Amino acid sequence: xxxxxxxxxxxxxxxxxxxxxxxxxxxxxxxxxxxxxxxxxxxxxxxxxxxxxxxxxxxxxxxxxxxxxxxxxxxxxxxxxxxxxxxxxxxxxxxxxxxxxxxxxxxxxxxxxxxxxxxxxxxxxxxxxxxxxxxxxxxxxxxxxxxxxxxxxxxxxxxxxxxxxxxxxxxxxxxxxxxxxxxxxxxxxxxxxxxxxxxxxxxxxxxxxxxxxxxxxxxxxxxxxxxxxxxxxxxxxxxxxxxxxxxxxxxxxxxxxxxxxxxxxxxxxxxxxxxxxxxxxxxxxxxxxxxxxxxxxxxxxxxxxxxxxxxxxxxxxxxxxxxxxxxxxxxxxx
Numbered sequence: 001x002x003x004x005x006x007x008x009x010x011x012x013x014x015x016x017x018x019x020x021x022x023x024x025x026x027x028x029x030x031x032x033x034x035x036x037x038x039x040x041x042x043x044x045x046x047x048x049x050x051x052x053x054x055x056x057x058x059x060x061x062x063x064x065x066x067x068x069x070x071x072x073x074x075x076x077x078x079x080x081x082x083x084x085x086x087x088x089x090x091x092x093x094x095x096x097x098x099x100x101x102x103x104x105x106x107x108x109x110x111x112x113x114x115x116x117x118x119x120x121x122x123x124x125x126x127x128x129x130x131x132x133x134x135x136x137x138x139x140x141x142x143x144x145x146x147x148x149x150x151x152x153x154x155x156x157x158x159x160x161x162x163x164x165x166x167x168x169x170x171x172x173x174x175x176x177x178x179x180x181x182x183x184x185x186x187x188x189x190x191x192x193x194x195x196x197x198x199x200x201x202x203x204x205x206x207x208x209x210x211x212x213x214x215x216x217x218x219x220x221x222x223x224x225x226x227x228x229x230x231x232x233x234x235x236x237x238x239x240x241x242x243x244x245x246x247x248x249x250x251x252x253x254x255x256x257x258x259x260x261x262x263x264x265x266x267x268x269x270x271x272x273x274x275x276x277x278x279x280x281x282x283x284x285x286x287x288x289x290x291x292x293x294x295x296x297x298x299x300x301x302x303x304x305x306x307x308x309x310x311x312x313x314x315x316x317x318x319x320x321x322x323x324x325x326x327x328x329x330x331x332x333x334x
Contacts (some may be wrong), residue, residue, distance in 0.1 A: 001186055004081045004101070006031040007049045011119065012087035013165050014175040015108055016052055019075040019085065022179060024186075028079050029059035033090050067094045069173060076100055083185075085178060086140060095142050103185055105140040108174040110167070112136060112152055114200040117145035123163045124203035127228030129220070131157050133166065137181040139192050146200075148192035150185070152176045159257040160248065162227035206232075212333035215280035219249045221300035231306070234333035235280070238322075240270065242330070245312050246304035250292065264289060265301065280330045290315020291324055 001132040003025050005016050012223050019025045027288035030053040046054070053060050061076075063069035076084075076097065083103040086093070088110075113136040118124075125133045135155040141147040153173050156167055166285050184190045211232045213222055226233045226247045233244050248262060250255070251273075254264040264286060265272070275283040277294035282297075284292040302315040318324070 001103075001182060002028050002080070002082045003028050003105070003182075004031065004076065004079060004084050005049070005053075006084060006089040006093075007087040008047045008090045009035045009088050010048045011091075011110070011171045011174075012049050012108075012172045013052055013084065014085045015178050016302035018175040018179055020052075020056055020058075024180075024183065027056075027058055029061065029075075031061045031072065031076075031089065034062045034064055043138075063091075066091050067099065073097070079267070082180065086180075087174065087178075092144075093140065098140055098142065099304060105187070106181060107138050107140045107145070107147065108176065108178050109136045109138060109145055110174070111168050111203070112154065113138060113145060113149055114195040114197060116195070117120075117200055118203035119205045122167050123206060123228045126157060126161070126163055126166065127226075129224050129304040133157055133170065134169055135177050137174075137177055138195075141275050146197065148193060148194050150190050151177055151181050152193055160227070160246075160259075162246070164230055204288035211243060212230050214332045215293065215330065215332055216296040219251075219295040219300040220224040220254075222295055222300055223247045223249045223267055231312070236305075236333060241308055241333070243306035243312075244302060244304075245306055247260060248301040248303050250299040250301060262289065262301075275299070277327075278329070280325055282328045282330070285319050285324060285326060286316075288316055291319050293330060 001024060002035045003019055005019060005027055007016060007272050019027050028106060030049060031047045035044050035046050047272040047331045050060055061072045063072040066072055077100060081101045083101045084105040086105055087108040111125060112134045116125055132154055134152055136152050137146040137150040155169055155173060206229055211229055213233050213235045226244050231245045235242050235244055250265055272284060277283045279294060279296050281294045282291045283294050286292060293300050304312050305313055
């Protein structure tokens with residue numbers, strides 16, 4: 001089966017690699033976003049997908065706007081692929097492109113459709129407290145993740161999982177499911193299932209304000225925000241921005257899901273649970289663990305933070321290094 005692969009970030013790499021090594025597929029070329037400035041050095045860098053394509057000496061197209069790029073459109077038409085595979089490419093495909101391959105365009109989407117259509121399905125699922133997600137393969141149409149569904153695979157989301165960890169799991173799951181999907185499509189063993197749009201939810205691009213923490217919200221909501229929008233959530237500490245990279249909600253409902261390294265928190269719970277302060281106030285500092293902050297409802301451990309211009313550090317190291325004291329206030333993010 002002759003394939004052209006469309007994808008850009010790390011999430012798409014396992015699927016491309018599976019297609020390259022699988023004996024039943026021939027990857028004819030790769031379409032990815034133009035090289036961008038990335039990383040601390042802000043140097044122009046190819047996308048993770050392009051890096052893999054170059055390693056395997058595959059042809060690469062990098063149109064600024066694929067719908068308008070005559071050279072790419074002509075190349076895609078001439079190559080006569082059986083199928084286009086799309087994984088987090090980052091541009092909308094026109095009907096002209098969707099109609100090119102004989103088997104259509106197959107998308108690997110990081111949610112159980114029709115839930116979380118859109119650009120950031122993993123992040124919003126975690127933000128909303130989802131305990132399960134997965135991959136859906138679908139036949140693409142002109143809408144945003146509205147095409148008929150082919151296969152699904154599921155995975156749990158644990159209490160302390162962040163978006164990066166879940167994305168890694170889903171990337172591997174998606175690679176396997178895509179191979180299964182293509183093989184079954186080739187044998188005509190899949191009946192596409194239309195989506196029920198009345199059940200659809202949306203996962204838009206994350207905006208700057210989505211990263212701001214408001215301590216008057218419940219601890220579990222703040223925790224889900226921190227891990228869903230990892231590693232970007234921000235509070236204010238001593239008039240400076242402070243990234244909150246990892247948190248732990250405290251309480252009887254959460255202790256069974258915590259690792260043994262945090263068992264001291266359960267032992268201390270009778271005394272911790274009697275503490276109170278105003279939202280954002282440090283009400284306790286657990287030795288070797290880190291600061292515990294009062295929220296609008298419940299207590300939240302700051303497990304890992306990052307000060308401006310510094311590397312991420314454990315909550316305990318932060319408390320020690322900054323000589324943090326009980327009663328100090330973390331303000332909302334800006």
